[in-house]
Amino acid sequence: MSEVSASNATAPPCKPRVAVHKFSSCDGCQLALLNAGEALLALAERVDLVHFAEAGPMDPEAEVDIAFVEGSVSTPEDRSRIVRVRSNSRFLVTLGACATAGGIQALRNFADGDGWLGAVYASPEFVSSLAQVSPIREHVHVDLELWGCPVSGRQVVSAVGSLLAGAPPAVPDERLCLECKRQQAVCVMVTRGAPCMGPVTRTGCGALCPRFERDCYGCYGPAEHSNTQALGRRFAGLGLVDEAVVRRFHFINSQAPAFLEAGQRARGHADD
Amino acid sequence: MTERRDVRIEVPVLARVEGEGALSLEVRDGRIERLQLRIYEPPRLFEKFLEGRGHEEIPDAVARICGICPVAYQMSAVAALEQAMGVGIDDWVRRMRRVFYCGEWLQSHALHIHLLAAPDFLGYDSVVEMAKGHPDLVRRGLRLQALGNDLIALFGGRSVHPVGACVGGFHHAPTVAAVAAMRTRLNDAQEDARALLDWALALPVPDSDQDFVSVALRHPQDYAMAEGCIVSDRGLDIGAEAFEAHFRELQVPHSTALHALLHDEPYMVGPLARLNLNHERLPEALRERLLAAGLRLPSRNPFHSLIARAAEIAFIVGEAARLLADYAEPPLPAAAVTPRAGMGFGATEAPRGLLWHRYEVDDAGHVRSARIVPPTSQNQARIEADLRQSLELLGLDQPDEALRLRGEQVIRSYDPCISCATHFLRLDVRRR
Ligand code: SF4
Ligand code: SF4
Numbered sequence: 001m002s003e004v005s006a007s008n009a010t011a012p013p014c015k016p017r018v019a020v021h022k023f024s025s026c027d028g029c030q031l032a033l034l035n036a037g038e039a040l041l042a043l044a045e046r047v048d049l050v051h052f053a054e055a056g057p058m059d060p061e062a063e064v065d066i067a068f069v070e071g072s073v074s075t076p077e078d079r080s081r082i083v084r085v086r087s088n089s090r091f092l093v094t095l096g097a098c099a100t101a102g103g104i105q106a107l108r109n110f111a112d113g114d115g116w117l118g119a120v121y122a123s124p125e126f127v128s129s130l131a132q133v134s135p136i137r138e139h140v141h142v143d144l145e146l147w148g149c150p151v152s153g154r155q156v157v158s159a160v161g162s163l164l165a166g167a168p169p170a171v172p173d174e175r176l177c178l179e180c181k182r183q184q185a186v187c188v189m190v191t192r193g194a195p196c197m198g199p200v201t202r203t204g205c206g207a208l209c210p211r212f213e214r215d216c217y218g219c220y221g222p223a224e225h226s227n228t229q230a231l232g233r234r235f236a237g238l239g240l241v242d243e244a245v246v247r248r249f250h251f252i253n254s255q256a257p258a259f260l261e262a263g264q265r266a267r268g269h270a271d272d
Numbered sequence: 273m274t275e276r277r278d279v280r281i282e283v284p285v286l287a288r289v290e291g292e293g294a295l296s297l298e299v300r301d302g303r304i305e306r307l308q309l310r311i312y313e314p315p316r317l318f319e320k321f322l323e324g325r326g327h328e329e330i331p332d333a334v335a336r337i338c339g340i341c342p343v344a345y346q347m348s349a350v351a352a353l354e355q356a357m358g359v360g361i362d363d364w365v366r367r368m369r370r371v372f373y374c375g376e377w378l379q380s381h382a383l384h385i386h387l388l389a390a391p392d393f394l395g396y397d398s399v400v401e402m403a404k405g406h407p408d409l410v411r412r413g414l415r416l417q418a419l420g421n422d423l424i425a426l427f428g429g430r431s432v433h434p435v436g437a438c439v440g441g442f443h444h445a446p447t448v449a450a451v452a453a454m455r456t457r458l459n460d461a462q463e464d465a466r467a468l469l470d471w472a473l474a475l476p477v478p479d480s481d482q483d484f485v486s487v488a489l490r491h492p493q494d495y496a497m498a499e500g501c502i503v504s505d506r507g508l509d510i511g512a513e514a515f516e517a518h519f520r521e522l523q524v525p526h527s528t529a530l531h532a533l534l535h536d537e538p539y540m541v542g543p544l545a546r547l548n549l550n551h552e553r554l555p556e557a558l559r560e561r562l563l564a565a566g567l568r569l570p571s572r573n574p575f576h577s578l579i580a581r582a583a584e585i586a587f588i589v590g591e592a593a594r595l596l597a598d599y600a601e602p603p604l605p606a607a608a609v610t611p612r613a614g615m616g617f618g619a620t621e622a623p624r625g626l627l628w629h630r631y632e633v634d635d636a637g638h639v640r641s642a643r644i645v646p647p648t649s650q651n652q653a654r655i656e657a658d659l660r661q662s663l664e665l666l667g668l669d670q671p672d673e674a675l676r677l678r679g680e681q682v683i684r685s686y687d688p689c690i691s692c693a694t695h696f697l698r699l700d701v702r703r704r
Contacts, residue, residue, distance in 0.1 A: 028339020028432040034387060035379075035421055035431060037414040044400045055387060056398020104336045107321040150339060150432040208429035212436050212444040217332055219433070247325060252336070 016164050017064040019051035020095075021085050023071030023078050024105050024133065028150040029096035030054050030070055036153035043157055047164075063088045066163055068156070070095040072102045072255075074133045086140035091163050095156065097149035099136045101221055102255030104149075106133040110250060135255055144169060148204055149219040149252045155204065172203050173224040176216055179203040185210040195235050195248060200226035200258070221253040228262035242269045295659075295679055299668050307663075309655055309683065319642045327353050327439050327609065327637040334629075335433040337644070340383070343376035343424060344622030346437045347498050348629040348644075352512075353439045356616030356633045359609050364602040365441035366499075367595050372427040372437070373497050373620070374592040379420030379431060380623035381543070381581040381588075384687050385472070386413030389578050392681045393475055409471065412464050416585060419461050423592060426454055441606030451599045458593040465586040472582035473565040478678070480573040482661050484654060485537060486545035489621050495553040495587060496546065498620040503549060504534065505570060512619035515628050521649060531653040532645060538653035541625025542686060543580035544571060558586055574658050577685045611637025622647050624687045648688045655686050 020030060033040060034055060049055070050062045067089035073079055086092055094100045102109070109132050136142055144163070146155055155171075162169035176198040180187065188194040188210050197218035198210060209216040222228075228249065235245045249263035298306040318337055325333060334349045335342035347369060354361060387399045390409070396402040403410040421431035426446050428434020436442050446454075487508070491500035503509045510518060521532045533539070548570035551559060562569065562583060567576065613635040619628045625647030632640045662682045663675055670678075 026336050026339040028336070028342070031339045031432050034383065035417070037418055038411075041400070041403055041410075041414075049400065056391065056400065104321070104333065105317070108317050111320065149336065150430075205430070209435050212429050214435065214438075214443040217329075219332075243324075244326070247329065251329070251333075 015046070015048040016066065017050050017062065018047045018066045018068070018160065019059075019062060019064040019085075019089070020049075020054075020068045020070065021051070021060070021081075022053065023069065023082070023099065023136075024074040025071030025096070025098045025103060027054065027070070029098075029148075032096075032150040032153045033156055036157060039153065039157050043160065047160065061088065064090070066091045066093060066160060068093050068095045069099045069136050072098045072106060072133050072135055073139055074105060074130055076130060079130070079139060082136060082139050091143045092136075092140065093144045093146060093159060093163070094136050094142055095146055096151045097147065097219065097221060097252050100145045100147055100256070101253040101259075102133050102135050104252055106135075106255045107250065109133055109255070133255075144171070146171065147202055147221040147253075152204065174203050175199060175223040175226065176201040176203050176205075176207055176210075176220070180207040180210045183207045183211055186213075188213065188215050189234075189238075193238050195238055195240055195244075197231075197248060199231050199234075200228050200262075217251060218248070218259065219252045221256045222258035226258055228258055229265070232262055232266055242266050295683065297659075297663070297675070297679065302668055304660055304663065304668070307656060307659055309652065309659070319644055322631075322639050322642040325639055327357065327611065327633065327639070330631075330639065331437045331439070332433075332435070334644075337646070339432050340380055341376060341622045341624070341627075342433050343373055343428070343437075344620060344627050345644075346434070347373060347620045348618040348622075348627045349631070350437060350439050350618070351498065351620060352616040352618030352629045352631045353633065353637075354616065355618070356614040356631055357439070357609060357612050357637060358614065359440050359607055361441060361607055362602075365606065368427065368442065368445075369437075369498055370494075371592050371595050372424065372434075374588045374595075375420050375423030375426070375431070377420070377497075377584060377623050378588050378592075379417055379424060380687075381585050382413050382417035382420055384623075385468070385578060385581055385585075386410060386417070388684055388687065392677070392684060393477075393578070412468060416461065416464055416468065419457060419589075422457070423454065426450060438606055440609050441604075443605065445601045445605040446599075448599065448601060451596050455593055455596050455599075458589055458596070461589050462593075465589040469561065469579075469582045469586045472579045473562075473567065475578070477573065477575045477578075478662070478666075478681075480575055480662060480665060482572055482574060482658060484572070484574070484657070485534060485539040486548040486570065487534060487539045487541050487626060487650075488546040488549045489619060489626065490549055491553070493553070495550050495591070496621055500619075502619055502626065504539065505549060508534070512617035512628065515617065515619065515645070516630075519628075519645070519650075521645060530649050532650040533653060538657050539650070540574070540654045540686075541647050541650045542577065543584055543623070543625075544574065544577040545625065546621060547571075547576075547580040547583060554583070554587055555590065558583065558590075561586075574662075574682070575685055577687075609637070611635060624648065625650060651686050651688060655683055655688065658682050658686075 049057050051057055051059045067085050073082055097103045159169040180198055185207055189196040194215035196215040198216040200222055201216050201218045202220040202223040204220045232245050245266040246263045249259045253259050296308050330349050331346045334345040337345050391398055391402050424431040424434055428436035436444055485504050485506055487504045489496035489500035490503045501509055519532055519534050521530045523530055551569045615632045617630050627647055628645040630643045634640050659679055659682050666678050
């Protein structure tokens with residue numbers, strides 16, 4: 001049978017090899033892939049999934065064409081592992097807010113981390129972790145960043161297609177407000193004074209929150225040229241105290257430079 | 273056996289569990305000398321960064337503890353915050369939360385059975401391999417998983433980190449038309465669910481007869497999901513506020529994970545514990561189906577967890593259809609919230625077991641302190657006890673590969689969701 005001879009052949013495998021690595025995360029981005037269902041099985045036909053622990057294949061040190069990385073770097077061991085992943089891959093793609101902008105666990109960067117460890121663990125000396133949680137880009141070169149908490153499975157499958165075809169994958173970076181208008185959602189900021197992050201958040205989710213009659217909380221990260229200063233002033237006008245503005249920007253994507261600065265600016269006001 | 277043999281097995285990264293953990297086992301002179309389920313998810317300190325956040329932010333924040341059961345985290349959190357601030361929810365919210373939760377059980381159980389557990393029982397390394405030999409089984413699983421995802425999305429916009437839940441209810445009520453379409457799909461799925469249960473009941477399951485304590489919620493009428501008392505099969509019957517008086521979590525020297533104990537003993541939470549304690553709340557026809565297949569409840573075989581998941585899937589599909597049968601849009605999808613200081617407790621049944629939250633809020637509705645006890649931490653000690661018994665029953669003279677496979681199968685049957693690591697520890701990690 002041709003299948004057997006193909007797998008016995010000594011020639012290099014013709015299917016592109018793909019790995020999915022997990023760092024500090026909730027597994028949601030991997031699940032967004034596992035939830036792709038038939039699309040995932042179809043993808044598994046086209047590529048060789050050599051490492052994806054949650055789905056079964058296990059070969060963390062394998063050389064691959066594309067390595068997807070979920071999660072942020074939060075321990076000394078993570079720091080050395082990401083270097084190995086990088087040297088084993090042709091393209092390295094970050095999957096979601098944790099890998100791209102630190103994710104929610106990066107909130108500990110704003111606190112006295114050791115004090116927190118001591119409050120949660122009886123013997124914090126056994127817990128090995130870095131003082132700062134950081135996105136992948138701070139450690140190694142990243143070829144493509146996919147935003148979202150979680151990413152959309154569709155986005156991932158199409159990125160694989162483009163990368164392998166040698167075309168630059170399209171990653172949307174316009175503001176959520178534009179998508180919100182296209183979806184004909186009623187603006188929650190205008191109609192009910194909700195502190196919506198839509199004016200500075202990257203589209204990609206399909207404007208889910210406004211369509212559910214609530215404010216966006218920025219889970220897709222900053223859009224290109226987002227005017228966070230103006231939005232901060234607008235939030236103050238809506239009655240948010242500075243602390244609340246800080247929390248709007250320092251949430252799921254707190255290590256994305258635009259949101260990091262906007263939060264620090266508001267914190268500066270709060271400290272005055 | 274007189275022959276001496278030392279076995280040392282390291283499973284550096286467990287495949288097909290959510291998150292990362294490792295098992296190490298040392299056998300000497302035919303006895304288990306050291307057995308550790310090591311969890312090395314880095315500490316994420318969730319409870320600390322909930323402090324200072326407003327009640328509106330908490331459902332979005334706690335969802336990120338786990339991508340596989342975000343609804344469970346949201347439901348325990350809103351229950352606790354509602355109690356803390358004295359918010360009463362109406363019957364519409366109560367019923368729709370149950371439907372929302374049905375979506376998560378369906379998604380998670382279908383994923384677990386098909387992607388994680390079935391390859392073990394049928395002798396494949398992964399679902400991708402299994403799909404070649406059993407395409408119809410895999411397709412049926414994907415259909416049920418997709419239905420669960422879509423049911424979550426009906427109330428939450430998307431299935432991972434849904435955006436619809438809030439303290440008091442939902443931000444948005446589904447339209448009558450969307451619910452009618454969902455009802456049709458649920459009715460059509462009854463056949464898949466029935467066939468899945470038949471398949472699960474016919475599956476050869478390893479023998480095991482273990483003495484363990486089951487813990488789950490119990491509700492006076494319903495099969496417990498988001499409401500009820502915490503009960504055990506040894507007579508425990510308490511409200512969520514009394515959890516800390518009976519259960520304690522500790523950092524154990526030989527392991528990487530916090531272990532929770534009930535009166536200083538390991539215990540089981542999850543689908544089998546629920547079925548053991550609540551089977552008489554299932555619809556009559558389903559109960560009879562289980563009985564006819566020879567499943568004696570309560571079961572003392574932890575491998576029956578897969579059957580318990582399939583039975584719960586059969587239940588959920590009917591239950592969600594029933595709850596949506598006379599659906600109407602409410603005047604308001606959520607109760608108004610007037611913040612006030614207080615303490616609240618929330619206990620609900622995540623797909624993999626009891627999930628307990630406690631919040632203290634100030635008079636502006638900001639969290640002052642939080643404590644979260646996830647199901648995986650509660651099952652840790654029981655998994656280790658089960659591993660000891662199951663491996664000894666299999667025979668420690670078996671080849672290493674057989675021991676490793678059985679060990680993985682045991683761990684996977686608990687579906688430990690290692691990313692629920694609100695406070696798992698890492699000690700020294702060896703990777704090979
Ligand atoms: S980006 Fe969000 S969904 Fe993805 S792993 Fe991180 S917390 Fe989970
Ligand atoms: S509207 Fe904003 S918070 Fe909501 S899903 Fe989209 S990006 Fe995320």
